[in-house]
Amino acid sequence: MNLLSVRDLHAGYGKVQVLYNGHIDVEPGELVGIVGPNGAGKSTFLGALAGSVRASNGSIDFDGASIKGKNPEDIVRLGLAMVPEGRAIFTDLTVNENLRLGLTGRREKSGAQRAIDEVMDLFPVLTTHKNHQAGLLSGGQQQQLAIARALVSEPKLLLLDEPSLGLSPTVIQDVFGVLARIQEQGTAIVVVEQRAHLVMSIAVRTLVMREGHIRATLSQADAQDEAKLAAAYFGTGEDRE
Amino acid sequence: MIQTILDALSYGGIYGLAALGIGLVFGVMRLVNFAHGELIAIGAYLLIVTIDLGLPLSILIAVTGTAILALLMEFGVFKRLRLAGPAVLLIASFGVSVFLQRFYEIIFGALPLSGQIAPWMAGVIEFGDTTITRGSVVTIILALVLLSAMWFFIEKTTLGLQIRAASSDFQTARLLGVRSNRVIGAAFVFSGVLAAAVAFVLVTQRGSVDPLFGVNITILALVGTVIGGLGSLQGAALGGFAVGATISLLNSFLGNYRVYTYTWLFILVIIVLLVRPGGLISNKAVKERV
Amino acid sequence: MSDDLLRSNQLPGVTRFKWQQLLGPIVVVVALSYVVSGISVTFTFLTEGTLALLVMVLGLQVFIGNSGVLSFGQSAFAMVGGFATGLLTVPVKIKENVLDELWEPLKAINMGIWPSLVIAVVIGAFFAFLTGLFLMRLSGLAAGIATFALLMVADNVFFNWRLIGPGPQVMPQVPKFSFVDESIILAVIVMVVVYLIGISRRGRLLRATREDPLAARALGASVWRLRVLFFTVSGGIAALSGAMYAHHSGAVSARDFYLGFTFTTLAMLVIGGATSMWGAVVGTIAVTVIGQILLEFESGVTIGGLEITLPNGVRGLVIAAALVAILIWRPKGLTGGREFSLRLPFLSRP
Numbered sequence: 001m002n003l004l005s006v007r008d009l010h011a012g013y014g015k016v017q018v019l020y021n022g023h024i025d026v027e028p029g030e031l032v033g034i035v036g037p038n039g040a041g042k043s044t045f046l047g048a049l050a051g052s053v054r055a056s057n058g059s060i061d062f063d064g065a066s067i068k069g070k071n072p073e074d075i076v077r078l079g080l081a082m083v084p085e086g087r088a089i090f091t092d093l094t095v096n097e098n099l100r101l102g103l104t105g106r107r108e109k110s111g112a113q114r115a116i117d118e119v120m121d122l123f124p125v126l127t128t129h130k131n132h133q134a135g136l137l138s139g140g141q142q143q144q145l146a147i148a149r150a151l152v153s154e155p156k157l158l159l160l161d162e163p164s165l166g167l168s169p170t171v172i173q174d175v176f177g178v179l180a181r182i183q184e185q186g187t188a189i190v191v192v193e194q195r196a197h198l199v200m201s202i203a204v205r206t207l208v209m210r211e212g213h214i215r216a217t218l219s220q221a222d223a224q225d226e227a228k229l230a231a232a233y234f235g236t237g238e239d240r241e
Numbered sequence: 242m243i244q245t246i247l248d249a250l251s252y253g254g255i256y257g258l259a260a261l262g263i264g265l266v267f268g269v270m271r272l273v274n275f276a277h278g279e280l281i282a283i284g285a286y287l288l289i290v291t292i293d294l295g296l297p298l299s300i301l302i303a304v305t306g307t308a309i310l311a312l313l314m315e316f317g318v319f320k321r322l323r324l325a326g327p328a329v330l331l332i333a334s335f336g337v338s339v340f341l342q343r344f345y346e347i348i349f350g351a352l353p354l355s356g357q358i359a360p361w362m363a364g365v366i367e368f369g370d371t372t373i374t375r376g377s378v379v380t381i382i383l384a385l386v387l388l389s390a391m392w393f394f395i396e397k398t399t400l401g402l403q404i405r406a407a408s409s410d411f412q413t414a415r416l417l418g419v420r421s422n423r424v425i426g427a428a429f430v431f432s433g434v435l436a437a438a439v440a441f442v443l444v445t446q447r448g449s450v451d452p453l454f455g456v457n458i459t460i461l462a463l464v465g466t467v468i469g470g471l472g473s474l475q476g477a478a479l480g481g482f483a484v485g486a487t488i489s490l491l492n493s494f495l496g497n498y499r500v501y502t503y504t505w506l507f508i509l510v511i512i513v514l515l516v517r518p519g520g521l522i523s524n525k526a527v528k529e530r531v
Numbered sequence: 532m533s534d535d536l537l538r539s540n541q542l543p544g545v546t547r548f549k550w551q552q553l554l555g556p557i558v559v560v561v562a563l564s565y566v567v568s569g570i571s572v573t574f575t576f577l578t579e580g581t582l583a584l585l586v587m588v589l590g591l592q593v594f595i596g597n598s599g600v601l602s603f604g605q606s607a608f609a610m611v612g613g614f615a616t617g618l619l620t621v622p623v624k625i626k627e628n629v630l631d632e633l634w635e636p637l638k639a640i641n642m643g644i645w646p647s648l649v650i651a652v653v654i655g656a657f658f659a660f661l662t663g664l665f666l667m668r669l670s671g672l673a674a675g676i677a678t679f680a681l682l683m684v685a686d687n688v689f690f691n692w693r694l695i696g697p698g699p700q701v702m703p704q705v706p707k708f709s710f711v712d713e714s715i716i717l718a719v720i721v722m723v724v725v726y727l728i729g730i731s732r733r734g735r736l737l738r739a740t741r742e743d744p745l746a747a748r749a750l751g752a753s754v755w756r757l758r759v760l761f762f763t764v765s766g767g768i769a770a771l772s773g774a775m776y777a778h779h780s781g782a783v784s785a786r787d788f789y790l791g792f793t794f795t796t797l798a799m800l801v802i803g804g805a806t807s808m809w810g811a812v813v814g815t816i817a818v819t820v821i822g823q824i825l826l827e828f829e830s831g832v833t834i835g836g837l838e839i840t841l842p843n844g845v846r847g848l849v850i851a852a853a854l855v856a857i858l859i860w861r862p863k864g865l866t867g868g869r870e871f872s873l874r875l876p877f878l879s880r881p
């Protein structure tokens with residue numbers, strides 16, 4: 001059974017529609033990528049899943065129930081956590097306080113300390129800076145904090161919006177290495193990226209978005225095929241839908 | 242001289258409490274609540290009407306009543322305007338403010354209602370040659386206690402942490418599971434409690450309450466929150482304190498020219514908004530939600 | 532999230548001059564004014580006062596409605612206008628007797644109502660221009676608070692500075708208008724000005740910045756220039772309103788234009804619909820009618836043998852409640868922010 005199943009999703013801001021006919025399926029433990037140029041509607045798609053962008057049409061089923069129209073604060077409690085674009089950590093708060101905020105989204109209040117210990121294992125650097133202001137961390141550390149903060153709610157599905165934004169290549173490698181480890185622990189992941197290659201190498205499937213539509217779904221094998229990728233990305237050749 | 246300093250401190254404390262009450266609500270929902278003055282007014286009315294029941298009970302009723310009215314504002318009006326921008330919220334709170342003023346006029350009459358709340362506060366304490374009023378000392382202590390309590394609540398409790406998070410980035414806080422209605426409700430309740438404390442001090446000083454009781458202090462406390470930096474709680478409290486202390490000192494030193502205190506104060510507000518939109522004290526920029 | 536009351540269904544740029552949009556409101560205002568003022572002397576007085584308020588609401592509309600920037604500052608310019616015309620027209624003898632601290636050159640001046648109105652408008656517009664140069668750098672909440680601070684400064688100065696007025700007292704013996712026609716003519720002129728400037732190229736440009744913050748940013752400095760221009764016009768109109776009020780009531784004081792006045796006129800604008808000239812007209816009429824009916828009830832009305840007397844304060848309470856209700860359920864106002872149209876509202880496409 002699919003963990004996440006989205007059909008015919010339309011979303012936007014006010015009268016401006018940004019996402020048309022969005023669809024995606026994610027099984028438990030899968031890592032699925034969404035790529036496409038700037039302004040393709042990727043972030044809007046994720047926002048609609050997390051409840052921060054209003055979906056006007058279509059269906060979003062998560063873990064056997066519809067979550068369309070639910071508040072973000074309720075959706076996270078169902079096990080769908082989001083790491084927003086630009087990390088969005090609270091720079092005035094300490095690392096520890098940021099993590100404590102992440103606990104808000106847990107369904108069960110027990111096991112909170114264990115969850116924090118686990119992410120500290122995953123990101124040892126956060127232990128060192130536990131009581132420092134989060135704004136003082138480097139970009140890569142902030143991204144790790146943002147992911148850790150989402151993980152302490154022990155989600156079944158983690159959404160990441162442009163995790164590589166503003167990071168150096170080595171740091172990006174680290175972050176994506178961590179994603180693989182999170183996936184190994186059984187958490188499904190959906191990653192939005194502009195840098196298509198980063199995602200496609202680790203994703204089981206990758207959706208290619210352009211101008212608010214999903215133009216193609218590429219398998220891991222397709223990702224090696226430059227011509228196919230370029231066709232999907234830039235709209236040369238026929239659109240597969 | 243000592244009395245002048247104590248007066249400045251007590252004025253500053255009271256304006257700081259009022260500004261913090263406004264700042265709390267502004268932080269979580271970008272609402273500049275003009276109607277905060279009417280929360281102060283209901284606190285004063287409740288104190289005067291129930292003072293015969295004894296001071297402790299009267300204070301309890303006033304604090305509870307003010308907090309309930311604050312929640313009623315949220316549920317009756319502001320909760321229905323969640324999607325509106327700050328300018329609309331500002332106009333709406335102006336409407337709520339006038340609505341409540343007229344409501345008080347209908348219930349309690351347009352004329353001031355007098356009553357003696359804690360008359361012992363008017364007495365003096367003597368230290369050798371210098372005498373100081375009890376009221377200013379009690380006010381300073383009350384302000385210190387409440388500001389410390391608020392500091393503890395905001396810095397040390399989970400709900401306080403959520404309020405801080407929601408104040409700096411509401412969308413992200415919600416994504417993490419912070420319940421927006423709960424946080425906003427809490428902010429209103431605490432702004433109500435702070436308003437009741439302000440009401441207590443003001444009504445013991447003035448000895449009467451009328452429908453426009455809270456208007457003046459609210460406008461000035463608003464100045465404090467702007468100067469301190471909208472969106473920063475410490476900034477709001479400090480800004481309010483600065484405004485209160487400044488007014489008190491100017492009143493002592495300016496003599497006949499003190500009638501123009503407001504002119505300079507509000508020109509300062511405009512300059513601050515133009516030059517440092519984030520406020521004088523706080524470095525944080527005001528982030529208006531788009 | 533948006534400031535909904537400041538947006539309209541009329542897309543920027545598509546607003547073209549239509550005779551019915553201009554003449555409709557004018558016919559309504561003129562006809563209503565003559566009918567109501569014909570009832571009795573009391574109603575003539577009411578009509579004049581309402582026309583002064585209408586001019587104020589139109590002044591608010593031309594700035595707030597077109598720019599989308601909230602302003603409480605226009606009351607300050609109404610104050611300026613009221614004081615200016617008072618100082619220019621009150622007989623010299625009265626000034627010497629009542630306003631003894633007045634600046635000497637001001638004591639000597641005296642002129643008729645019409646030249647004085649022109650000067651009042653010019654002074655009001657000048658002050659709006661001067662303050663606008665600074666204030667129009669701000670938008671959103673900061674603009675709201677800064678213009679509110681402007682109102683506070685104006686009130687504080689006029690309430691205390693006896694060199695330029697009566698201070699906390701009232702300036703008496705301001706010559707009154709002789710006929711209601713004068714107020715009607717002035718209101719009609721302002722309606723024409725407000726409508727024409729609204730549909731002008733600059734008006735459409737300014738509205739485009741209101742609808743689309745990105746467009747506003749792209750236009751950059753020219754947004755500031757446009758806002759200063761409209762703020763200046765709006766300040767002149769507000770000054771005219773203050774002056775009309777002075778010649779209507781025969782007296783003027785600082786507190787006439789303070790928070791109560793600011794609230795009433797802003798409520799009228801929002802209730803009618805901030806984005807159209809017709810909205811300003813409808814709001815002014817609606818609030819006045821409701822207020823007048825409730826005023827009757829406050830002094831006691833007998834219906835079918837039953838005497839009903841509402842307590843004082845109900846009038847303000849109902850108007851404030853109406854404002855809040857409109858913001859919640861019909862944020863574009865009674866007119867939906869649209870201009871006058873002969874078609875029934877529910878037949879026109881949104």
